[in-house]
Amino acid sequence: MLRYVTTNEGKVREAEEYLRDEVDAFEYDYTEIQADSLEAVAAHGAREAFEHVGEPVIVDDAGLFLDGFDGFPGPYSAYVEDTLGVERVGRLARREDEPRAAFRCVIAYCDGEPFDASPEPVDLDDRRGHDLSAEARSTATTDDTIAGTALPVKLFTGAVPGRIVEPRGNGGFGYDPIFEHDGTTFAEMTAAEKNAISHRGRALGKFAEWFAGR
Ligand code: ITT
Ligand code: NA
Numbered sequence: 001m002l003r004y005v006t007t008n009e010g011k012v013r014e015a016e017e018y019l020r021d022e023v024d025a026f027e028y029d030y031t032e033i034q035a036d037s038l039e040a041v042a043a044h045g046a047r048e049a050f051e052h053v054g055e056p057v058i059v060d061d062a063g064l065f066l067d068g069f070d071g072f073p074g075p076y077s078a079y080v081e082d083t084l085g086v087e088r089v090g091r092l093a094r095r096e097d098e099p100r101a102a103f104r105c106v107i108a109y110c111d112g113e114p115f116d117a118s119p120e121p122v123d124l125d126d127r128r129g130h131d132l133s134a135e136a137r138s139t140a141t142t143d144d145t146i147a148g149t150a151l152p153v154k155l156f157t158g159a160v161p162g163r164i165v166e167p168r169g170n171g172g173f174g175y176d177p178i179f180e181h182d183g184t185t186f187a188e189m190t191a192a193e194k195n196a197i198s199h200r201g202r203a204l205g206k207f208a209e210w211f212a213g214r
Contacts, residue, residue: 103200
């Protein structure tokens with residue numbers, strides 16, 4: 001069975017909405033290394049989670065990238081939510097002239113086995129029809145296998161542009177109330193509506209397509 005390893009119930013709702021019976025949530029707090037990329041955090045987490053769970057795992061590392069703060073908090077989003085809180089992040093961001101932001105999500109898969117090494121076409125899906133913020137644009141297209149001497153990990157990324165607004169809505173989790181996309185905050189959407197456009201939905205979509213065709 002495929003396990004979606006997280007401590008975050010909001011993420012589980014979205015992954016289950018998307019992957020249905022293909023995945024079971026597994027609550028485990030893997031080590032979040034201090035790194036400047038979601039990819040590094042997710043890859044490390046997937047290896048550790050696989051060793052702990054002993055079944056194929058995916059982990060999901062996500063973050064909010066504020067254009068007005070050069071992409072901060074990015075990989076530090078959980079720490080910043082815990083210390084400052086979403087409302088204060090929103091107030092700080094709205095003081096800047098630059099309301100633009102992006103969410104990014106990296107799904108890392110590990111089952112202990114090496115992957116088929118056939119080259120994959122660069123996936124430009126994250127760019128199509130979206131004016132992603134600079135940070136998201138520069139890193140949005142990674143779909144990569146990290147091997148080396150450690151357990152191989154396969155990565156799937158998704159990004160979505162938006163703007164920081166006064167908090168609205170009771171759905172979603174984390175920074176969703178202050179993140180508006182096309183006039184609606186993520187907290188004003190159902191899980192299915194958010195999945196249809198979100199960073200996580202995009203990353204899950206790429207993962208699901210690859211997983212089904214493996
Ligand atoms: P796990 O690591 O156990 O999966 P977590 O909540 O710590 O759970 P992350 O490290 O990926 O997950 O989260 C980084 C931060 O970004 C954290 O503050 C989340 O609340 C927030 N976040 C992640 N995805 C989000 C989303 O889709 N909408 C709003 N906020 C999100
Ligand atoms: Na985390």
